Amino acid sequence: MESISQLPKNIRKHLSNEAYETDHTGMSDSSVFLFQDKILKIQKNTLEAETEYRMMQWLKDRLPVPQVYAHEIQGDVSYLLMSRCPGEMACAKKYISDPDLLTDRLAQGLKKLWEVDISGCPADWRLKRKLEQAQFNVEHGLVDIENTEPGTFGEGGFAGPKELLDWLYGNQPQEEPVLSHGDFCLPNLLFDEATAWYIDLGRAGIADKWCDIALCYRSLSHNYDGVYGDQHREGLDDLLLFRKLGLAPDWEKIRYYILLDELF
Numbered sequence: 001m002e003s004i005s006q007l008p009k010n011i012r013k014h015l016s017n018e019a020y021e022t023d024h025t026g027m028s029d030s031s032v033f034l035f036q037d038k039i040l041k042i043q044k045n046t047l048e049a050e051t052e053y054r055m056m057q058w059l060k061d062r063l064p065v066p067q068v069y070a071h072e073i074q075g076d077v078s079y080l081l082m083s084r085c086p087g088e089m090a091c092a093k094k095y096i097s098d099p100d101l102l103t104d105r106l107a108q109g110l111k112k113l114w115e116v117d118i119s120g121c122p123a124d125w126r127l128k129r130k131l132e133q134a135q136f137n138v139e140h141g142l143v144d145i146e147n148t149e150p151g152t153f154g155e156g157g158f159a160g161p162k163e164l165l166d167w168l169y170g171n172q173p174q175e176e177p178v179l180s181h182g183d184f185c186l187p188n189l190l191f192d193e194a195t196a197w198y199i200d201l202g203r204a205g206i207a208d209k210w211c212d213i214a215l216c217y218r219s220l221s222h223n224y225d226g227v228y229g230d231q232h233r234e235g236l237d238d239l240l241l242f243r244k245l246g247l248a249p250d251w252e253k254i255r256y257y258i259l260l261d262e263l264f
């Protein structure tokens with residue numbers, strides 16, 4: 001954003017000449033501007049941008065999500081102005097330094113998603129749709145193979161995105177459909193004392209319960225093993241999240257959904 005005066009009118013009218021900070025946490029191509037009590041997210045007007053807007057609206061009476069103030073599309077760019085949620089990201093030091101508290105709150109955050117009645121949910125990311133989208137990404141060269149888990153591609157792994165896609169088509173697990181966040185990683189959850197807020201909803205919709213568990217597990221691990229931030233591996237027991245969830249880890253499904261996410 002060069003200046004507020006260049007924003008679409010419908011967005012601009014909500015912003016006086018307020019100061020803002022720019023976020024550098026997210027890994028997507030979006031630009032996120034943090035005003036004192038509002039957030040402006042500017043991104044390419046893709047299916048994910050549209051889903052984020054629709055899911056934020058649909059979830060507003062169902063879960064703690066940002067309130068949408070305005071949404072505009074200009075050219076191929078989407079502008080979403082929303083409320084700024086209180087609290088700190090789940091990857092804040094306060095939580096990373098207390099794995100018991102962190103996993104407790106993450107597990108609560110997952111379970112609350114699963115309590116939502118999915119009838120009428122405007123986005124469906126069950127494998128049929130999700131694999132079609134993955135295929136689109138592969139066919140259009142949209143897969144970023146640099147930014148993947150070690151071992152996914154190359155020696156001992158898949159030769160390339162197409163081979164991974166074929167494997168994903170051939171090895172689809174049985175799905176347990178729930179409301180899924182779709183990108184359940186630590187920077188996409190904000191905790192205040194009482195509430196877990198869900199942000200970054202472009203991949204939210206109906207999906208298998210294990211999709212979010214897998215991405216939560218991956219994000220949690222990388223926030224301790226040094227991939228993001230400092231290494232504090234000794235501080236994390238791999239099974240803690242599953243104990244908090246009251247579930248035995250289904251490692252096959254976890255692996256499947258982490259691999260599927262490589263194509264997004």
Ligand SMILES: Nc1ncnc2c1ncn2[C@@H]1O[C@H](COP(=O)(O)OP(=O)(O)O)[C@@H](O)[C@H]1O
Nearest residue numbers: 023025026027028032039066083084085187200
């Ligand atoms: N509504 C919001 N309230 C508070 N912080 C937000 C909000 N939206 C985004 N942020 C902050 O900006 C970061 C990036 O926004 P996000 O929507 O996750 O974009 P990206 O697609 O780049 O990951 C978040 O991790 C969070 O720190």
Ligand SMILES: [Mg+2]
Nearest residue numbers: 026187188200
């Ligand atoms: Mg994000």
